[in-house]
Amino acid sequence: MLDVTLTHLATLGSSAAASTAPIQTGSAVASTMHVVAATGVAVVPTVFEGAANTVAVIVLLLEFMMLRTALFRAQIRLYAFQSLAVSVLAVVVAAGRDIPELYVLAVVSLLLKVIIVPRVMLRFLRDSRAEIAGSGALGVASEIILALVVAGFGFFTVGALGIQSPVLPTAALGLSFAVVLVSFVLMIVRRDVVSQAVGFFSLENGVSLASLVVAAGLPLILEVAFLFDLLVAVVVFGVLIRVHQTRSSSLSTVSLNRLRG
Amino acid sequence: MNVVLLLIVVLPLLAIAVGLVVGRRVTQLVTGLSGIATFGLAMALIPGVGGHEIGHRVSAIGILRADSLSVVFVLATSFLYAATAIYSVGYLAAEARLAERLGGDEAAEFARYSRRFYVGMNIFAWSMLCAPLVNGLALLWVAIEITTVVSALLVAIDNTEGATEAAWKYVLIASSGLGIALLATIVMYYAGAQAMGQSYDLAFDPLIQSAHDLPATPVRLAFVLAVVGFGTKVGLFPVHTWLPDAHAEAPTPVSALLSGSLLAVSFYAILRFYQVALARLGPAFPQNVLLVFGVLSLLLAALYVIDQNDIKRLLAYSSVEHMGILAIGVSFGAPLALTGVLLHVLAHAAAKGNAFMGAGVLVRAYGTKSLTTIRGGLDRLPWSGPLFLIAILALSAFPPFGIFRSEFEIVAGGLQASRHTGAVILVALVTLAFMGLGLATTRILFHSSHPDSSTHPDDIPAHDDDGQAVDVRATRPRTTLVPPHNSNNPDTDTVLSGVAAATATSVRVTSARGLFAAHPAGARQPGERVSAAADDPNERLVDEMARTSSGRGEPSIWMVIPPVVGVLILLVLGVHPPAALVELLEHGAALLVGGAQ
Numbered sequence: 001m002l003d004v005t006l007t008h009l010a011t012l013g014s015s016a017a018a019s020t021a022p023i024q025t026g027s028a029v030a031s032t033m034h035v036v037a038a039t040g041v042a043v044v045p046t047v048f049e050g051a052a053n054t055v056a057v058i059v060l061l062l063e064f065m066m067l068r069t070a071l072f073r074a075q076i077r078l079y080a081f082q083s084l085a086v087s088v089l090a091v092v093v094a095a096g097r098d099i100p101e102l103y104v105l106a107v108v109s110l111l112l113k114v115i116i117v118p119r120v121m122l123r124f125l126r127d128s129r130a131e132i133a134g135s136g137a138l139g140v141a142s143e144i145i146l147a148l149v150v151a152g153f154g155f156f157t158v159g160a161l162g163i164q165s166p167v168l169p170t171a172a173l174g175l176s177f178a179v180v181l182v183s184f185v186l187m188i189v190r191r192d193v194v195s196q197a198v199g200f201f202s203l204e205n206g207v208s209l210a211s212l213v214v215a216a217g218l219p220l221i222l223e224v225a226f227l228f229d230l231l232v233a234v235v236v237f238g239v240l241i242r243v244h245q246t247r248s249s250s251l252s253t254v255s256l257n258r259l260r261g
Numbered sequence: 262m263n264v265v266l267l268l269i270v271v272l273p274l275l276a277i278a279v280g281l282v283v284g285r286r287v288t289q290l291v292t293g294l295s296g297i298a299t300f301g302l303a304m305a306l307i308p309g310v311g312g313h314e315i316g317h318r319v320s321a322i323g324i325l326r327a328d329s330l331s332v333v334f335v336l337a338t339s340f341l342y343a344a345t346a347i348y349s350v351g352y353l354a355a356e357a358r359l360a361e362r363l364g365g366d367e368a369a370e371f372a373r374y375s376r377r378f379y380v381g382m383n384i385f386a387w388s389m390l391c392a393p394l395v396n397g398l399a400l401l402w403v404a405i406e407i408t409t410v411v412s413a414l415l416v417a418i419d420n421t422e423g424a425t426e427a428a429w430k431y432v433l434i435a436s437s438g439l440g441i442a443l444l445a446t447i448v449m450y451y452a453g454a455q456a457m458g459q460s461y462d463l464a465f466d467p468l469i470q471s472a473h474d475l476p477a478t479p480v481r482l483a484f485v486l487a488v489v490g491f492g493t494k495v496g497l498f499p500v501h502t503w504l505p506d507a508h509a510e511a512p513t514p515v516s517a518l519l520s521g522s523l524l525a526v527s528f529y530a531i532l533r534f535y536q537v538a539l540a541r542l543g544p545a546f547p548q549n550v551l552l553v554f555g556v557l558s559l560l561l562a563a564l565y566v567i568d569q570n571d572i573k574r575l576l577a578y579s580s581v582e583h584m585g586i587l588a589i590g591v592s593f594g595a596p597l598a599l600t601g602v603l604l605h606v607l608a609h610a611a612a613k614g615n616a617f618m619g620a621g622v623l624v625r626a627y628g629t630k631s632l633t634t635i636r637g638g639l640d641r642l643p644w645s646g647p648l649f650l651i652a653i654l655a656l657s658a659f660p661p662f663g664i665f666r667s668e669f670e671i672v673a674g675g676l677q678a679s680r681h682t683g684a685v686i687l688v689a690l691v692t693l694a695f696m697g698l699g700l701a702t703t704r705i706l707f708h709s710s711h712p713d714s715s716t717h718p719d720d721i722p723a724h725d726d727d728g729q730a731v732d733v734r735a736t737r738p739r740t741t742l743v744p745p746h747n748s749n750n751p752d753t754d755t756v757l758s759g760v761a762a763a764t765a766t767s768v769r770v771t772s773a774r775g776l777f778a779a780h781p782a783g784a785r786q787p788g789e790r791v792s793a794a795a796d797d798p799n800e801r802l803v804d805e806m807a808r809t810s811s812g813r814g815e816p817s818i819w820m821v822i823p824p825v826v827g828v829l830i831l832l833v834l835g836v837h838p839p840a841a842l843v844e845l846l847e848h849g850a851a852l853l854v855g856g857a858q
Binding site: 099161162163165167168177180184187193196197200203204206207210211214215216217218219222225226229232233236237239240243244247253256258259261 | 399400402403406407409410413414417420422423425426427428429430432433436437440441443444447448450451454455458459460461462463476478479482505506509510565568569570571574
């Protein structure tokens with residue numbers, strides 16, 4: 001089952017990555033068809049657009065991997081990789097659009113999201129003996145299928161809106177919405193605090209992706225403010241995870257069901 | 262005027278710094294002074310901003326900016342900041358006395374708790390004051406994100422099971438919502454970049470001025486994302502689910518700030534997006550979006566208010582109701598309705614602050630949040646009982662209070678704009694919610710259904726693990742005594758199987774906090790519950806409160822003063838709002854009609 005879904009995933013990935021190749025054949029995939037349809041002419045994507053879309057696909061694939069990973073530490077490592085991909089995208093955009101500020105952002109993002117945040121999270125987990133997340137609300141296969149549907153919905157909906165400009169890699173914008181939606185799936189179906197927290201952090205990665213794609217010129221000071229806000233949120237998440245762990249001796253959220261009505 | 266702006270932002274920072282270095286008493290004083298001074302400064306902004314032409318604004322240090330719209334929200338926040346700062350003195354008094362008497366570890370524990378409480382509260386108030394005063398959508402998002410992380414810690418501060426659960430839900434749901442709001446900000450940035458070039462800072466004025474040149478679809482997308490994203494913090498249906506939990510489990514002063522101020526400030530963020538959307542898309546689309554969210558929120562809240570058993574959750578759902586009213590009011594689009602909406606923000610802050618503060622006293626006096634257990638409040642609490650009643654009447658839009666005037670204006674504005682269906686739905690659902698609030702309040706204040714229930718503190722019911730009130734005088738065990746997640750634990754079942762155990766369980770009286778939560782309930786051994794009865798810290802707290810309560814049962818004079826001021830403000834807003842304020846509100850409404858840049 002998993003293989004099948006991963007094949008689906010690969011198809012989705014290649015559909016976006018396909019826009020990196022010159023469009024000559026009739027097998028243009030939906031996303032590229034959309035570009036063609038919207039602009040009226042089949043444009044040859046630039047290297048920048050291709051690179052941006054490829055990184056966006058990698059971010060989405062890593063999001064799917066988080067969804068199927070059961071080990072807490074592996075999940076946090078995947079988050080670090082995803083953040084690394086986003087930092088790489090910052091470099092790509094900096095070079096492609098000639099915005100030197102984004103190199104600084106890439107470095108800050110690398111420091112915070114690839115090194116500090118995962119370390120902080122792992123430190124919070126150090127005292128925990130739990131290694132494996134409890135079972136999710138759904139089986140892994142169903143989770144992936146659900147996530148595929150949701151990701152497809154996000155990707156094509158944003159595509160259908162026809163938001164475009166000469167400097168915008170359209171597929172990457174759709175992919176960033178897909179990442180956000182899949183991170184919601186991760187938060188909803190997983191029943192442990194670590195997965196839910198990582199789900200939120202990866203949601204932020206999806207938003208960063210969108211920000212790099214559509215708002216590359218956003219002043220650096222604001223981007224950095226966003227990142228530091230994330231850091232504060234990480235600390236608060238960590239504190240609450242610690243409190244929850246001390247209180248219920250587990251990382252599961254199953255016991256958090258008393259407040260209703 | 263720009264000095265005033267700067268002071269409003271700096272004063273709470275001073276209070277934070279003081280709270281970090283000195284003891285509780287000085288911090289209390291400084292926090293109270295900071296709150297009162299901030300409120301005074303905010304009032305000074307009324308003529309300074311509203312007294313000029315429509316759209317007049319003052320700014321300072323490049324990133325601070327106040328127009329008539331922002332001043333309304335600063336007024337609401339600074340009033341509640343002052344009120345809760347004073348209220349907190351009484352709120353912590355009994356524990357402070359107990360801690361002083363016990364000394365040693367418990368005194369140190371309480372000192373830590375009160376430092377965290379005051380520092381957190383000041384940061385929370387500061388971030389909520391900054392949000393309406395910063396210039397630009399991006400900074401606004403940053404300020405609101407800070408409110409989330411700080412208030413999540415404040416919700417968790419009591420370190421009970423309920424508080425932990427509420428804080429986790431809150432931080433996860435609200436942060437995710439703000440993730441969506443960030444996406445909205447970024448999409449709006451993209452839209453603006455099409456007109457203003459690739460690098461600009463999302464400041465309000467240029468964005469609204471060039472709104473006509475923005476591409477329509479991204480503006481539409483940004484507005485919807487903003488309503489969903491910031492709507493999570495406003496408590497709009499269906500993303501309101503964190504709200505009742507957080508309001509019910511937070512310490513009362515924090516609940517008052519959350520409800521009266523935080524929700525409104527988040528609504529302010531939606532209004533800023535609304536301004537841009539209105540200028541670009543015309544009124545139909547943004548108003549319809551707000552109408553749908555508003556009606557659904559109002560409907561849900563009205564239904565939950567009717568069937569509610571927890572006094573703080575009751576008020577929390579009432580907040581959802583009032584946020585729904587705000588959204589519907591904006592959707593009417595008429596200047597009269599929009600003036601009503603801005604007045605509603607102020608009146609709701611005063612009324613809901615009062616209601617939470619009154620509820621806090623009731624909870625303190627009865628040791629429970631359960632509406633089925635609190636009885637005869639008017640007899641027992643000579644000041645807080647009537648004040649709570651007035652707050653509920655004010656919330657239900659009774660004349661002569663401010664909410665009557667504001668809701669009247671909203672409905673009249675709706676009829677003026679030929680939004681008859683919306684106006685009828687609004688009136689019907691508000692009436693439904695009034696029924697729920699009225700019934701619950703009548704029961705807890707006027708009924709004395711337990712003939713043997715004297716006002717002796719020994720009658721204060723304990724709580725089971727589940728947060729449900731346990732009436733210690735009950736003659737038979739109640740099934741609710743067994744918490745669902747413990748029901749497979751034979752030890753617990755045995756312990757909880759009788760009334761005696763229920764008395765001994767006494768995990769915590771709702772009003773007891775960090776000091777007494779040093780050993781978390783989850784770590785407590787079943788046997789310990791029974792033996793703990795003799796020296797249960799909660800019972801000591803109850804004794805302490807009974808011993809030191811002033812007058813005919815009011816826990817503290819400091820918990821009465823702020824609601825009295827709140828009632829006066831509600832009367833002023835309802836009977837005859839000052840001309841300068843009316844002018845401010847009208848100017849603010851004009852900004853939302855699109856009359857001024």
